[in-house]
Amino acid sequence: MNAIEVTGLRKSYGQVHAVRGIDLSIATGEIFALLGPNGAGKTTTVEILEGFRRRDSGDVRVLGFDPHNEGRAGREWRNRIGIVLQSTSDSGDLTVFETIDHFSGYYSNPRNVEEVINSVGLDEKASSLIRKLSGGQRRRLDVALGIIGNPELLFLDEPTTGFDPEARRSFWALIEKLRGNGTTILLTTHYLDEAEALADRVGVINNGQIIEISTPAELGGRSTAQALVTWRDGDAMKSEATDNPTSLVKKLTAQFDGEIPELTVTRPSLEDIYLTMIGISRE
Amino acid sequence: MNKIPNAITLGIRRGGLEIRQFARQRESVVFTLLFPVILLIIFGSVFKDTIAPGVTFSQYFVAGMIASGLVNTGFQALAITIPLERDFGALKRLRGTPMPASSYFIGKAILVSVSMVIQILMLLGFGLIFFGLEIPTDINKWITFTWLLLLGSACSTSLGIAFSIVPKSGRGASAVVSPIVIILQFFSGVFLIFTQLPPWMQQIAAIFPLKWLTQGMRSVFLPDSFAGQEVAKSWENGRTFTILIVWLVIGIFFSVRKFKWDRD
Numbered sequence A: 001m002n003a004i005e006v007t008g009l010r011k012s013y014g015q016v017h018a019v020r021g022i023d024l025s026i027a028t029g030e031i032f033a034l035l036g037p038n039g040a041g042k043t044t045t046v047e048i049l050e051g052f053r054r055r056d057s058g059d060v061r062v063l064g065f066d067p068h069n070e071g072r073a074g075r076e077w078r079n080r081i082g083i084v085l086q087s088t089s090d091s092g093d094l095t096v097f098e099t100i101d102h103f104s105g106y107y108s109n110p111r112n113v114e115e116v117i118n119s120v121g122l123d124e125k126a127s128s129l130i131r132k133l134s135g136g137q138r139r140r141l142d143v144a145l146g147i148i149g150n151p152e153l154l155f156l157d158e159p160t161t162g163f164d165p166e167a168r169r170s171f172w173a174l175i176e177k178l179r180g181n182g183t184t185i186l187l188t189t190h191y192l193d194e195a196e197a198l199a200d201r202v203g204v205i206n207n208g209q210i211i212e213i214s215t216p217a218e219l220g221g222r223s224t225a226q227a228l229v230t231w232r233d234g235d236a237m238k239s240e241a242t243d244n245p246t247s248l249v250k251k252l253t254a255q256f257d258g259e260i261p262e263l264t265v266t267r268p269s270l271e272d273i274y275l276t277m278i279g280i281s282r283e
Numbered sequence B: 001m002n003k004i005p006n007a008i009t010l011g012i013r014r015g016g017l018e019i020r021q022f023a024r025q026r027e028s029v030v031f032t033l034l035f036p037v038i039l040l041i042i043f044g045s046v047f048k049d050t051i052a053p054g055v056t057f058s059q060y061f062v063a064g065m066i067a068s069g070l071v072n073t074g075f076q077a078l079a080i081t082i083p084l085e086r087d088f089g090a091l092k093r094l095r096g097t098p099m100p101a102s103s104y105f106i107g108k109a110i111l112v113s114v115s116m117v118i119q120i121l122m123l124l125g126f127g128l129i130f131f132g133l134e135i136p137t138d139i140n141k142w143i144t145f146t147w148l149l150l151l152g153s154a155c156s157t158s159l160g161i162a163f164s165i166v167p168k169s170g171r172g173a174s175a176v177v178s179p180i181v182i183i184l185q186f187f188s189g190v191f192l193i194f195t196q197l198p199p200w201m202q203q204i205a206a207i208f209p210l211k212w213l214t215q216g217m218r219s220v221f222l223p224d225s226f227a228g229q230e231v232a233k234s235w236e237n238g239r240t241f242t243i244l245i246v247w248l249v250i251g252i253f254f255s256v257r258k259f260k261w262d263r264d
Helices: A043-050 A065-076 A096-103 A113-119 A135-147 A163-182 A192-198 A221-224 A245-256 A270-277 B008-024 B026-046 B059-086 B090-095 B103-132 B139-163 B169-185 B201-205 B209-219 B224-229 B235-256
Strands: A002-013 A016-027 A030-035 A058-062 A081-084 A155-157 A184-189 A202-206 A209-214 A227-233 A234-242 A264-266 B050-052
Touching: A002 A043, A002 A184, A002 A227, A016 A030, A016 A184, A016 A209, A030 A043, A043 A058, A043 A065, A043 B224, A058 A065, A058 A096, A065 A202, A081 A135, A081 A209, A096 A135, A096 A227, A096 B008, A113 A135, A113 B139, A135 A155, A135 A163, A163 A184, A184 A192, A202 A227, A202 A270, A209 A221, A227 A245, A234 A245, A245 A264, A264 B209, B008 B026, B008 B103, B026 B059, B026 B103, B050 B059, B050 B224, B059 B090, B059 B103, B059 B139, B059 B169, B139 B209, B139 B235, B169 B201, B201 B209, B209 B224, B209 B235
Parallel strands: A030 A184, A030 A202, A081 A155, A155 A184
Antiparallel strands: A002 A016, A002 A058, A202 A209, A227 A234, A227 A264
16 A cells, blocks of 8 residues: 555645645655745645645545544544654753653654654753754754654655754665665655655656656656766867767777866756756756 | 553643743743732732721732632633744644644643642732731632632633634734733723722623632632622622633633644
């Protein structure tokens, strides 16, 4: 059974059509990244799946339940799900340990509190008041509260916003660990490298519709896209797009009899592909 | 697979957490707990008149402050802090966990009860020591006092939770809620003697629970001879009971049906 199954999802706010017919299947154990610019419909989609918003039409199943009717299976359903919202800031008068320990009491099979604090790298801050944490540390606390219940399915809405590069790397390692446990993860992110590093598949959403769903390597025909070879020929920079960069480089090697001046061979990055897809050119 | 903890257990745990959080916010501790005592000191020191045989204004005032203490620790505190929690996103996060709404409400009720008891003890203590408050000896008066406290705090808590949907933002909540409470205190005979207010004020006040709580507390702390000085020439405790029950039902209805976990 798929962890998430969405067909024909629609949602409007007055005249604004935030989500215009989305189909999506996410397999159990999969890490899926939803990419898209602000206002594309990412958060609306995710919040419908989380049971926070009502949809106008379409069919939604999350862990086999309709989140809209979760009133019936509500607590059992919530017990299997972890949610990291986009922005949360508590009044901050509790310590990190107190907060995580308290939340662990909401679930039937919580993870060990110290272990969770350790896995988000907050060991040294365990007895600090939340209001004394930095932005990135607060975000890690959010993540800790999302995973304390040992969820089967984890929603992460832009989890690493405000992280420094090192914290992002250790967060990625944490996600890899969760993958090892078989946790299904639906991630929204602005960071293309994050999607590339973590996701089994990515879906690009724009104007309330899914443009493409693919693996990061194949998105937008990336794996079959032409490579761009550039080099210096006398005073001029030359470049050539080609399906066979190796032959071209071989030819150039013969031509220059050895080193090719300022040679580069590039393929479009995920970011290049993504920006083309959502209609923004690099220049 | 273990079972999910039940709503009451979680409610009690939330109560403990709420108290711990509250105790660490010094400004709100001072404001909610000490403010009525400060008012008692000010009013008790200024108005030293006897308003009826054997009844001083400060005695009249203590009864009123205990009643409005229920409004401060319940209605006012909750209607101001819940919109703040909603703005922070803390409520939405709770909504995403298996914790049921009822546990959240139980936690708030525990917080209100604890701060209410502390506040009443302080008011009674100050009233006793400095303002010649007489503690009733009749067991029936204590029975009245007990049901007034229970019903009054339940009413105040549920209306505070219900009213938390009204302020648009956490920052503006205090500006919406505080004037309502202060006006009600004036209209209900907390700061001023009720029978000396113009009839239209009395009639508006009679719609809301504070007037009845105040009158009920007078029936506990003032001699029965004073009942003749009330508007209806009696304490009307039966009517107080009914009106508090009606407001409690209204409060619970809106808390359960209309509570907002999210900003938008």
